[in-house]
Each structure stands twice: as structure tokens, then as C-alpha cells.
Amino acid sequence: MAKIELSNIAHTYEPTVENPVYALKKLNMVWEDGGTYALLGPSGCGKTTMLNIISGLVRPSHGQVLFDGVNFTEYSTPARNIAQVFQFPVIYTLMTVEENLDFPLKCRRVPEKERKKRVREVAELLNLSDKLKRSARKLAADEKQLISLGRGLVRSDVSALLLDEPLTVIDPQLKFEIRRKLKTINERYGLTMVYVTHDQNEAMSFADTIVVMNNGEVVQAGTPQELYEKPETTYVGYFIGSPSMNFIKCNFDQGRLQTAGGSIPLPSSVCLPEEKTTLKLGIRPRFVSFADPGSDGALKGRIEMVQEFGNYRIATVRIEEDIIRLKLPPGTEVPADDAWISFPENKICLYANDVLVNGNR
Amino acid sequence: MSLLMKNFDIRIDNVPHLNNVSLEFKRGKLYTILGRTLSGKTTLLRTIAGLQTPEKGELILHGKDFMGLPVWKRGVAMVYQQFINYPHLSVLANVTFPLKRAHVPNSEAKKRAREVLAKVGLSQLEKRRPRTLSGGQQQRVALARALVKRSDILLLDEPLVNLDYKLREQLREEFLNIFQGQNDAIVIYTTTEPGEAIQLGHELIVMDEGAVIQQGDPLAVFNAPSTIRCAEIINDPPMNILQGSIGGGELNLRGKVTFPVPDHLKGLSDDAYIFGLQAADLYTGGDIPGKVELSEISGSQTILHMQGSIGSFIVYVPGVHHHPIGSTVEIGVDKKRIYAFSVDGELMCPPTATSGQGR
Secondary structure, eight states: OOOEEEEEEEEESOTTSSSOOEEEEEEEEEEOTTOEEEEEOOTTSSHHHHHHHHHTSSOOSEEEEEETTEEOTTOOHHHHTEEEEOSSOOOOTTSBHHHHHHHHHHHTTOOHHHHHHHHHHHHHHTTOGGGTTSBGGGSOHHHHHHHHHHHHHSOTTOSEEEEESTTTTSOHHHHHHHHHHHHHHHHHHOOEEEEEESOHHHHHHHOSEEEEEETTEEEEEEOHHHHHHOOSBHHHHHHSSSSOOEEEEEEEETTEEEETTEEEEOOTTBOOOOTTOEEEEEEOGGGOEEOOTTOTTOEEEEEEEEEEOSSOEEEEEEETTEEEEEEEOTTOOOOSSEEEEEOOGGGOEEEETTEEOBOOO | OEEEEEEEEEEETTEEEEEEEEEEEETTOEEEEEOOTTSSHHHHHHHHHTSSOOSEEEEEETTEEOTTSOGGGSOEEEEOSSOOOOTTSOHHHHHHHHHHHTTOOHHHHHHHHHHHHHHTTOGGGTTSOGGGSOHHHHHHHHHHHHHHTTOSEEEEESTTTTSOHHHHHHHHHHHHHHHHTOTTSEEEEEESOHHHHHHHOSEEEEEETTEEEEEEOHHHHHHSOSBHHHHHHHOSSOOEEEEEEEETTEEEETTTEEEEOOGGGTTSOSEEEEEEEOGGGEEEEEEEEEEEEEEEEETTEEEEEEEETTEEEEEEEESOOOOOTTOEEEEEEOGGGOEEEOTTSBEEEOOOSOOSOOO
């Protein structure tokens, strides 16, 4: 177990080219011992590169990887004592479940008594105890993935567990179970975990700290609540939350925020922006509701679509070029054609050049 | 026009994949098939496409036997989980390909292909090769190739499952518009996600272990699942299932919590029941204490996995909240929203009130 630091790390996959494209732009990151982290971002954002730099599968073009303050940049993957679980189960098909779990310990010549104890413990944790003698290849995909996970957990000397989209092959309902197990493992062993995913739900459910990445950069790192309530950029507001945060173009004029659908007072948490600056007003779909026609602070738009999801419904309202989604309780009535919408002032996030300019409370 | 499946049985390696399945699909409707992995969804689509032959069963399209027709004569278009395109052809050539095979004149083929590409939002990319596109764009190419044939039957096998979360959200919404234009076709769409099945389907078919367990209007099925098994499949997060009983005007949950029988369940005789409660119908701030075992935060909700006097249960709280593992939270039950099932798992009485939560 260890604190892991990435110090001035940057990486390009084409080091010989002039002006190469950087998969990871210069950054500093600290992974505290025992923390749970999620690296979240779309395909190609650099999250897997960052994970592979930690595990040593990729040697960074610049910077250092420190484990408890010691420079490990030049150390190979085995020397780093990192366990990594990949997108698809990696198992030894000719072995039983027990042999699979035992294999990493056998390779490290751990005494047999200790091996048996660890295998039994991990099998119990993952509900594999009654399947130990079964052939690994005959299990369902999710059980195979549990074996991959188990092989990472049997070793007591692991510094961190890195998970690269480990639940891709798993049914939604079983994802719950496996995530619950991962949390238990984190609690019980205090193991640092870094979890790569493009799925915000998985990231938010799993980690205490979410690191949002885009274009090779860390755009915001924070707790799920911080990312949801105070996205520092419009990108984070778009990427976190389902549906995404709504954005309405506006400018500040005559003491109010002017939008194409009407004007609203400037939220009191905002320092006065310069008149006529182009701004975006951000508001989460669950904070928007329908208002009486023409009421003060309500914006006028047109209903585009209503989608039914069972647990909730989503109404889509258009104000010129802006699309605003409302997340509504089941059965909420939606007006036809013209609709007026409003939202509480203290839930508004205001962005200038796509960067947050108010701290909403 | 309709497609009729009668008494389908399929066994693969002696394991039943479809078990006496009978269904009718009508033109101009979109059917979503909801089921977990290995429930038989893919097998069903493959059988319609002609890629799999059943041991038993009839397949009748518009009154004529369909089973005897080979794959290429069935006029079925299919979109798969994986993005399948011709890597050596441009996007436009990928989409005109099936038309060329059908000897549609070149100019006509291009015209139709461009119409479909506009519909799926790829007009600007027609000269590109599929591999240079993002996953979402590649799947749009596959969808365009399926749509351009104007087939009577369009099959989609979990087409969004391999896409980024945000793309799934976006394409789901686009699909509503794209499929609206398919009035002449039968569209069948499989998924493991309840929300997606309800949002897209005109009609919902719930499958489990190779059998159809419920069928109907998506929201009606969601509001009144006929069995506990169906309730489990159509609720994400899972429905809370609690043993209990009704007796002497009182409803008892797991022998621990008792309250007067809510109005909608007053018609039930005194007996043992299994009660179902959607996670959104439990709320924080009641009088039943529970310990948080795990707090999951999804985009806009917090899902609490809890342990209390009534056993383990799941609570769905609107908004993003931090609840440390092991902390105590008081829970309330929206009693008007209780489902009553018989001890055999058959629905006896669904709630009549709509959920007040779920935001």
C-alpha cells in the first residue's frame, strides 16, 4: 500500500516526431493511500494512458512516478506491486478457479499454508467458495471477471489496484454487486484503487474522488457532489449528470441576465460581470420546472419532446438554439407547444468563456 | 402486415434458449425486448433473421411461411452490438452497398444513401472510412446501412451497449426521431436497460430464461409487473422485495414493522404476502432506522444500500448526497406505493398512486 504521485508527467506516443501530439499533457496528481479514485472521460481522453503510467506498462515521456516519495519511474510493472484488472476477464482457461487464484502466489513462492489461507479468504469475499474446484472457463462472464479481480487481491503486498473499465462485460444488476464488493475490499484492506471508466454512474458510485479528463488534461478533480453542484467548466457540467446540465446563452444587460426566452435577475452570488459579455447560464435538469405563463423570472420556449423512463420523465424545451431538459417525477403534466420554465436562483451556475464565474451555494 | 412467431423452441448444446415463444409483431410499431444476458433476446432476433433454425415453431410474415426462406431472401436488416462496417469502403459506399447488391441504379442508390446519412447526422462524413470515426459515428453508419434497404423488418441487438455513456444518452434520444419515420417496418430492439426499453418502445416484451414473461404498453408493464421476476427485471435500481403479511387491518413487513393496511390493499384477505417497493418509494427522513452499507451516486441520484430491522433494502434519493458507510439514516415508506404479490410471486395488487419521488 502506498501513496502514489505523478510529478510533472506528460506523455506522447510519437516521441520522434516534431511537435508531437500529447496523449497526456503536463500534469501533477496525488493518489492518497487507501483512497478510491475514478478516472473519467470519453475515449481518447488519456485516462488509460495515465493508468498505464502508474502501473508501468507505459513509461512517461516526461516526469516522475513516485511511490511513497520514492522514484519508481524506471521500475518495471512487477517491481511496482500493482494489480491491474482489464476490461475483459483474463483467466487461465485450463485451470480451476482455485488454481487461478493461487497462481500469482505460487509464482512468488509464497509458503503453501499462507497461499491456502489467502485463496480461501478472497474466494469467500467474492462468493466463489463453492466454485473453487470448477474449471474457470466454464463460468459466466461476470464470474470470470471476479476471478481476474481475485487474482489481483490474493497478494498481500499490492500497492494499488488499478481497474480499467472492469464492468464492461457485466449485466447492470450484477454491476451493483461487484461494485459493492469493491467497496468492501477497499474498506477491509485499505487498498488504493484507481478505476478507469467512461461511465459517469460507475465513477460517481465507486469513487470518493473523481478525476475528469478531456483531451489529455485533468479538467476537474473533486467529490461527486462538487462535480454535480459546481462544475468548474461547461464540459464537466455536460459530462457529469444525466441528462447533462442545461446551458442557456445570455448576456448581462440592464442589471439582468438576458436570454432569448426572457430575462432573470442576476444571481446574488455572482460578481458583476462586464456589461454585454456573452455568458452561459447552467442549470441542472432536476431544478427546472414549468411556470405560469408570463410569470416573473420565467423563460418562454417550446416543447420539443417528452421521454418516459418509468422512474421519471424528461421534457425537452427549446429556446431558440438552446435545448433545455427537465427531469420530472412520473406523471408530471407537460404543457403542449408553448412552455414557460423557471428555476431557483441559488441553483444557477454562470459561465464566462465556459469557466464558472460564481460559486453557487 | 404482421410477423407471427408460433411456439418457438430452440436448444443449443441441449440448453433451452427459447422456450415455447409465441409473439406477433405489427407493421409501424417498435418493440423493445427487455431481458438480462442469456434471456434469449439475441437468439430470438437471429431466428427472425434466419441465422438460427428452431427445432420447433412457425414463422409467418403477412400470411406466408417465412421460415423456408434463406437469410438473403428475408429482406431483414440487422444492427449488432459490435460496429460492423466494411473497413475498405467510404461511409457513403458502406451505405449504398446493400442497394448495389439489389441492382438499384447508382444515382438512385446515392440519393437514398444521402437521405439516410442526413437522418443519422453523418452528411459531413460521407467520404471518410469507418475506422476514422468515433464509436458512435461507426454505429450510425451501421444503422444507416440497415435503414437504407427499407426492409420490412429491422432488428437491433443492443446497438448502444458498446458506446460511451454520453453517446448512449444522445443516440437514445435521436433514435426516437429516426424510428418515427419507419411506419412501414417492424422494428425490434433488444436491451438490458429498463429505462431504454420504456423510453423507446411502443410495446415492451420482457423475456426471462428463454420465455416471454410479460408484454404490453411499456409504462403499464413498469407500473404493474405481473410477477416478482418481471418486477426485478424492469426496475433499475432493483425493487425492494419484502416478506410480510396482512392481518387484522395491519400490514406487517418482515415481522418488524407494522402499520394500518393502506387503502389500495384493503381488498386483500388476511394472509402472507410478498411486498414490493420501488427504491424511489422509500425516502430519507422517516422513522425506520437503517445502516448504510453502500452509498452509490449516479449522475443525479444517490442510491443507498441499507440494512435495518426490515432486512436489507435499497433507497433512491434525488440529488447527490454523501452518506458514509456505516452511518445511520432514518427511512420512511411511501405506503400508497406498495405492491402486493402472492407468496408464489404473482402480482395481486399494484399501487394506484403515482410515485412522488424519482426526481
